[in-house]
Amino acid sequence: MAPATWEGLEWGTLPVGSSLLALVLVMLLPERRRLAETVEFPAPAETAPAFREAN
Numbered sequence: 893m894a895p896a897t898w899e900g901l902e903w904g905t906l907p908v909g910s911s912l913l914a915l916v917l918v919m920l921l922p923e924r925r926r927l928a929e930t931v932e933f934p935a936p937a938e939t940a941p942a943f944r945e946a947n
Contacts, residue, residue, distance in 0.1 A: 895903075
């Protein structure tokens with residue numbers, strides 16, 4: 893049984909249309925603002941850490 897003409901149009905139009913809509917929304921929506929907060933990292937150790945083998 894062959895699908896109706898409108899079903900064929902939906903199978904071709906809806907996926908392409910939803911992809912185009914997603915691209916347009918990505919371009920139109922504003923980018924998230926980044927926080928201007930710096931993160932402090934710990935200072936590097938002055939002596940090398942001692943590693944021990946696991947027995």
